[in-house]
Amino acid sequence: MIDKIVQTMADAMAGIEDGATVLLAGFGSVGQPNQLIDGLIEQGAKDLTVAANNAGSGHVGLARLIELGRVRKIVCSFPRSSDPVAFETAYRAGTIELEIVPQGTIAERIRAAGAGVPQFFTATGVGTKMAVGKEHREIDGRMYIREDALYGDVGLVEAWEADRWGNLTYKLAGRNFNPIVAMASKLTIVQTQHVRPLGDIHPDHVHTPGIFVNRVLHIPYGDPGSF
Amino acid sequence: MIDKIVQTMADAMAGIEDGATVLLAGFGSVGQPNQLIDGLIEQGAKDLTVAANNAGSGHVGLARLIELGRVRKIVCSFPRSSDPVAFETAYRAGTIELEIVPQGTIAERIRAAGAGVPQFFTATGVGTKMAVGKEHREIDGRMYIREDALYGDVGLVEAWEADRWGNLTYKLAGRNFNPIVAMASKLTIVQTQHVRPLGDIHPDHVHTPGIFVNRVLHIPYGDPGSF
Amino acid sequence: MSDFAQFTRAQMAQHCAADIPEGWYVNLGIGIPTAVADHVPLDREVIFHSENGVLGMGPAPAKDAIEPWLINAGKQYVTLRDGGSICHHADSFAMIRGGHLDLCVLGAFQVADNGDIANWATSENDTAPAVGGAMDLAAGAKRLWVIMDHTTKSGEAKLVSTCSYPLTAMACVKRVYTNLATLDVTERGFVVRAMAPGLTLENLQARTEAKLHLSA
Amino acid sequence: MSDFAQFTRAQMAQHCAADIPEGWYVNLGIGIPTAVADHVPLDREVIFHSENGVLGMGPAPAKDAIEPWLINAGKQYVTLRDGGSICHHADSFAMIRGGHLDLCVLGAFQVADNGDIANWATSENDTAPAVGGAMDLAAGAKRLWVIMDHTTKSGEAKLVSTCSYPLTAMACVKRVYTNLATLDVTERGFVVRAMAPGLTLENLQARTEAKLHLSA
Numbered sequence: 036m037i038d039k040i041v042q043t044m045a046d047a048m049a050g051i052e053d054g055a056t057v058l059l060a061g062f063g064s065v066g067q068p069n070q071l072i073d074g075l076i077e078q079g080a081k082d083l084t085v086a087a088n089n090a091g092s093g094h095v096g097l098a099r100l101i102e103l104g105r106v107r108k109i110v111c112s113f114p115r116s117s118d119p120v121a122f123e124t125a126y127r128a129g130t131i132e133l134e135i136v137p138q139g140t141i142a143e144r145i146r147a148a149g150a151g152v153p154q155f156f157t158a159t160g161v162g163t164k165m166a167v168g169k170e171h172r173e174i175d176g177r178m179y180i181r182e183d184a185l186y187g188d189v190g191l192v193e194a195w196e197a198d199r200w201g202n203l204t205y206k207l208a209g210r211n212f213n214p215i216v217a218m219a220s221k222l223t224i225v226q227t228q229h230v231r232p233l234g235d236i237h238p239d240h241v242h243t244p245g246i247f248v249n250r251v252l253h254i255p256y257g258d259p260g261s262f
Numbered sequence: 263m264i265d266k267i268v269q270t271m272a273d274a275m276a277g278i279e280d281g282a283t284v285l286l287a288g289f290g291s292v293g294q295p296n297q298l299i300d301g302l303i304e305q306g307a308k309d310l311t312v313a314a315n316n317a318g319s320g321h322v323g324l325a326r327l328i329e330l331g332r333v334r335k336i337v338c339s340f341p342r343s344s345d346p347v348a349f350e351t352a353y354r355a356g357t358i359e360l361e362i363v364p365q366g367t368i369a370e371r372i373r374a375a376g377a378g379v380p381q382f383f384t385a386t387g388v389g390t391k392m393a394v395g396k397e398h399r400e401i402d403g404r405m406y407i408r409e410d411a412l413y414g415d416v417g418l419v420e421a422w423e424a425d426r427w428g429n430l431t432y433k434l435a436g437r438n439f440n441p442i443v444a445m446a447s448k449l450t451i452v453q454t455q456h457v458r459p460l461g462d463i464h465p466d467h468v469h470t471p472g473i474f475v476n477r478v479l480h481i482p483y484g485d486p487g488s489f
Numbered sequence: 490m491s492d493f494a495q496f497t498r499a500q501m502a503q504h505c506a507a508d509i510p511e512g513w514y515v516n517l518g519i520g521i522p523t524a525v526a527d528h529v530p531l532d533r534e535v536i537f538h539s540e541n542g543v544l545g546m547g548p549a550p551a552k553d554a555i556e557p558w559l560i561n562a563g564k565q566y567v568t569l570r571d572g573g574s575i576c577h578h579a580d581s582f583a584m585i586r587g588g589h590l591d592l593c594v595l596g597a598f599q600v601a602d603n604g605d606i607a608n609w610a611t612s613e614n615d616t617a618p619a620v621g622g623a624m625d626l627a628a629g630a631k632r633l634w635v636i637m638d639h640t641t642k643s644g645e646a647k648l649v650s651t652c653s654y655p656l657t658a659m660a661c662v663k664r665v666y667t668n669l670a671t672l673d674v675t676e677r678g679f680v681v682r683a684m685a686p687g688l689t690l691e692n693l694q695a696r697t698e699a700k701l702h703l704s705a
Numbered sequence: 706m707s708d709f710a711q712f713t714r715a716q717m718a719q720h721c722a723a724d725i726p727e728g729w730y731v732n733l734g735i736g737i738p739t740a741v742a743d744h745v746p747l748d749r750e751v752i753f754h755s756e757n758g759v760l761g762m763g764p765a766p767a768k769d770a771i772e773p774w775l776i777n778a779g780k781q782y783v784t785l786r787d788g789g790s791i792c793h794h795a796d797s798f799a800m801i802r803g804g805h806l807d808l809c810v811l812g813a814f815q816v817a818d819n820g821d822i823a824n825w826a827t828s829e830n831d832t833a834p835a836v837g838g839a840m841d842l843a844a845g846a847k848r849l850w851v852i853m854d855h856t857t858k859s860g861e862a863k864l865v866s867t868c869s870y871p872l873t874a875m876a877c878v879k880r881v882y883t884n885l886a887t888l889d890v891t892e893r894g895f896v897v898r899a900m901a902p903g904l905t906l907e908n909l910q911a912r913t914e915a916k917l918h919l920s921a
Contacts, residue, residue: 037728037750062541062578063564065557090617115619117564126617135618138540139582139625143379146579150370150795151802151845153401155382159586159625162605162659164618174380200752200761200788207466207558207575211541214577218799234787239434240467241790242577244760246730246752246805258557264512264534289757289794290780292773317833342835344780353833362834365756366798366841373795377579378586378629386802386841389821389875391834427536427545427572434774434791438757441793445583461571468574469793471544473514473536473589485773 039201040230040251047071047224047252048078051189054107055080058145058187059087059097060216064259066209068193068226071252072096075191081105086145086185088138088212090114090122101125110185112138137165142215144185149218149247153184190220194243194251197227198234201248202241209259210242217247226254266428267457267478274298274451274479275305278416281334282307285372285414286314286324287443291486293436295420295453298479299323302418308332313372313412315365315439317341317349328352337412339365364392369442371412376445376474380411417447421470421478424454425461428475429468436486437469444474453481493687495668501636503528504683505594505666508634509535513591514584516540516626519563521636522594536572538590539563540622542581545573562622585622585629593630595623597637597662599652602678602699604662606635607654620657627658639667639696646698648672648679669693672701680704709903711884717852719744720899721810721882724850725751729807730800732756732842735779737852738810752788754806755779756838758797761789778838801838801845809846811839813853813878815868818894818915820878822851823870836873843874855883855912862914864888864895885909888917896920 041047048071051057057075061067076099083106090111091098098121100106109131114122125131136144137159147155156179160166170181192213195206203225205213217223230253268274275298278284284302288294303326310333317338318325325348327333336358341349352358363371364386374382383406387393397408419440422433430452432440444450457480496504498521506528509515516538517523526546529535537546539561546561547570561567576584584590597608606627609620627633640646648665664682665672670693671683680702684693694701712720714737722744725731732754733739742762745751753762755777762777763786777783792800800806813824822843825836843849856862864881880898881888886909887899896918900909910917 036748037752062562063560065560113619113621114617119617123617133617135620137620137624138578138622139586139629142578142582143377143586146799147382149803149805150799151804152370152382152384153404153406154399155374155379157379157586158628161628163624163656164610165620165624172381177380179380198788202788202790204466205575207556207569208541208543208560209558210466210575210577212578215579218803218805232787236790238761238785238790239431239437239469241792242466244790244792244800245788246754246760246800263532264536289778290776292776340835340837341833346833350833360833362836364836364840365794365838366802366845369794369798370802373583376587377583378588384802385844386874388844390840390872391826392836392840425572429572429574432791434772434785435757435759435776436774437791437793439794442795445587445589459571463574465545465569465574468576471574471576471584472572473538473544473584 038199039245039248040199040253044074044077044252047250048074051075051078051080053080054082055188056084056086056186058190058216058220059085060192060212062088062208062211066193066205066211066213068191069096070254070256071191071224071226072100076100076103082107084108084110086110086141088112089116090119092116092118094121098122101131104130106131108132108134110134110136110141112136112141140182141185142212144182145212145215145219148184148186149215154181156180157182185219187216187220188222190216190223192217192223192225194225194227196229196231196236197225197251198231198236200233201245201251202236203243203248204236204240205242214243217243223248225251227251228255265426266472266475267426267480271301271304271479274477275301278302278305278307280307281309282415283311283313283413285417285443285447286312287419287439289315289435289438293420293432293438293440295418296323297481297483298418298451298453299327303327303330309334311335311337313337313368315339316343317346319343319345321348325349328358331357333358335359335361337361337363337368339363339368367409368412369439371409372439372442372446375411375413376442381408383408412446414443414447415449417443417450419444419450419452421452421454423456423458423463424452424478425458425463427460428472428478429463430470430475431463431467432469441470444470450475452478454478455482493685493692496685498524501666501668504671505634505636509592511535514538514589516590516593516630518595520596522596523563525594538584540581542576542578543567545570582625585625588629588631590630592632592634593626594634594636595626597635598654599647599649600635600662600665601649601652602674604660604674605652606633606657606662607652608657610655623657627661632663633661634664634666635662636666639669646696649698669696677702709901712901714740717882717884720887721850721852725808727751730754730805732806732809732846734811736812738812739779741810754800756797758792758794759783761786798841801841804845804847806846808848808850809842810850810852811842813851814870815863815865816851816878816881817865817868818890820876820890821868822849822873822878823868824873826871839873843877848879849877850880850882851878852882855885862912865914885912893918
């Protein structure tokens, strides 16, 4: 019997290695796998590259991971979310590397990694600082730049529902980066609000099929907080 | 009030021009917009480029369109579906051009068109006849070929449910190429089995958001036939 | 500045809202652009999109009716109208990059008379630059309109012949709504569509670095 | 051919099925590969995928319980197990191209001892070639196994040193199940894992163009 549901945070986090690239889903605090991030802090892996939309707020979650000196590099679109003090301190001190990526480009790069597309062209960023040093190509009279797939060794995901095969649904804006992070990561770890019996989620309503999921941890924390 | 629902086939087909590229969704007879194809036959546009998974069966639908000499070129993965007599006759006579594309590549090319990605790289087809004349590139030690977005002037789609904003759902394997054809086409025309009041389709269950849909025609034909 | 009445922020948003026809798919940036939605009557159906995969937003929720799972890209609580839908981030930006949005409205630091926009960084070497979805929206939407003050607080022109701040995208702004005027970006450059009451073209030009034109 | 018992088609499918562990995601090609599913017991959960966006297929439906909206890539009616799901064609091939399938099993015209496979066309200038999803599956799955007769009906070898038919993909076949043997494709070439009862390596080699090896 396939059972991707694990019982402890330690089981969920087992095997994450130093130097890993970790894709963090979530947008604001909605659909963000906060407890898994805490689990990663506890687990101890360091020298991480973290890709996420933001660079952490306050002194918890991703910000805490940065304060602990565990993040070598961050790939994100908007490191100026509310109270990004941990990131900014590390950035000014030169202890963290920043790769800034337009939000749609980071989303497409993650999706491309999941879909086996190593490189693609986009018009986003042409003529801007983002295009400096990048391969340019004129296609049908418009200029484009090349972007590369962004693969995760580990992906952290928050779902609304999950079953033992790892099928997932998300609630409203909790979907955001979660489906593509699940696709793009070698080891996809999910925290879910609800565990459903196999077959409870209608086949037409599955948002992330279990093929993209490795481990599921049941964390019924309720509504997301403020952000 | 936005109302994408049209009352007649003539309204659904209005404005399709000679020389258009038409993307046909469907796989087998499931989720295939058969009545819209008949409508296109009636409408009269010619010199068409048609992209679809197959090249038509028997003497109806796409096969009929070919027999009428209206298809200049077909882009497909598998022109040898059951009874492809119309296509084969035209192909042997040299009156139709064939571009054969692996099924996953045609799907990704259509998706790329919808997503504003003009070119991408894939490993599918490397070392085969499909790669002849194509741009090759080694990326991280593996060889890839370049593929280009496949844009539709017109997309023909079959949905299970639709509302007046053009939100769609599909039933089971009726989904297939439909969502990406809707994304990739300048003029997306839908035949739907059911029309729902706005708000009836749960926001988490919409498969194709209305932004990708231009016209909806209510055709409650029931279950797909054999194929 | 006493010889004419500046447009208020609400008026700027109203001007923009009045120009949006029913049926358009529209993404509104953070700040004054967000307020545009308040000036589109609900019976003129305009479908508002947010980068985080929310399509078909309605009015802001009452405080006692907040859905904690429904935020926009500015991380404000929002509502969905009947007909609204959710998608993931890659599909949401496929809508943007694929040219499916009829309109995006953004704020800006500078707009050039060739349609260049600078709205994400104020110097070439910002310590930690943050771009979000602005570049995708500017490059991807069918048309980009900008709402911004006509000059900086210290009086420097923001409608320029060449942006001095880092660009967000090239040659994409089609219209600008300011507290002094509404202008189209055309092949000739900025063409004035409307001015604040009492303002003369001379006065407006004095506050504008780029050359202004009147519509033919 | 009378001194040994060939494997039947059912046995070939059984051999393949026996090698598939619980939890694998598996795509089965048209023909004998499709029959592999019948030999995986339901309590060993293997998740079968079809190119048209169907994941988690179960046994073929009874004739009076056909769901007309549920077919596989071979356009046969199928069932979904509890836990099955549907996705669109681009997402389905993202599973394939992105390396998410543990295994694909295909038929073939020829397999070379470097793992090349030819299974879609029998000459360089087929009038109307038809490739379907074979190239995506062969290039994309984590591992590709082939089930085929060991020779053509006229006795020509199908396990070759170089494919003479147009390739489907290069260097991707990991194992071959034939009516005479099961073979791994290794850096040394074909390594025999099992032979039909009574068959000698010499006999097998006589029916094989490529050089055969025994496992070390």
